[in-house]
Amino acid sequence: MDPVAADGAKETLETVDGILHLRWQPGAHIEVEDAHVAMAKVNDACGNERRGMLVDMAAVGSVSREARAVWSIPCSASRIALLGKSPVDRVLANFFLGVHIPPCPTKFFTSRSEAMKWLTAGV
Template sequence: MQERNYFAEQLRIKSGSFSWPAGDFIVEQQILPAYYMDNEDAEESLQCMRAMAAARSANIYLLIDMKNIKGASAGARKTLAQASPTLVKGVATLIANPISRLLSNFILGLNKPSYPTRAFSDKEQAKAWLKSLKDKNEAKKI
């Protein structure tokens, strides 16, 4: 098995990919169309986020495109909601259909993440919200 380069701008995982362009603070996670995320996928996502953050000595402001996701197990939702607020500083989810809205609401409400979360249908609004979180955190030196 080939070792992953966690400093890379694009990283493929089983459920899709992460993109973190050089000089940007937003990590974008793209979930494969019609993908059902299980706990193993959620663990892989968190492990990648930890390693990417460590490689860049940076916090994670995550934009998850879940517009075409098929679903996620209760274990996956719980695992993702328990990500450390010292790692994840904010999560914006992109939604487009009733299934992605339902899953987003589960992640945002039912599992009560310890970091700020919000659902959007517009990518630029999601990025602007993440930037406002980053600006607030920098002002507080978090």
């Protein structure tokens, strides 16, 4: 599947080897509308099949409280690996995981290969 991004979109979504890859643009300020759009793309891409999802959140500018709440709603993802690079990424992920109950197993990684191993282990 080719990356799905509309003009002005803050994210792209593609499927690689059966795993969804959601990439947020560096510096993106994610609001509730952005979270809803991304989750709709995920659900549409999956259809009736649940899939693992790698969320590349490296260098995201900010995530609103309302957007974080959207990610607590069950979606078509069976497992979610949050991929970041910086201590700020880790703080954002840990804050989300500490305040919200994810709809499926969710874990933060700084290594893409470790994230992919974890995602494919759950298949």
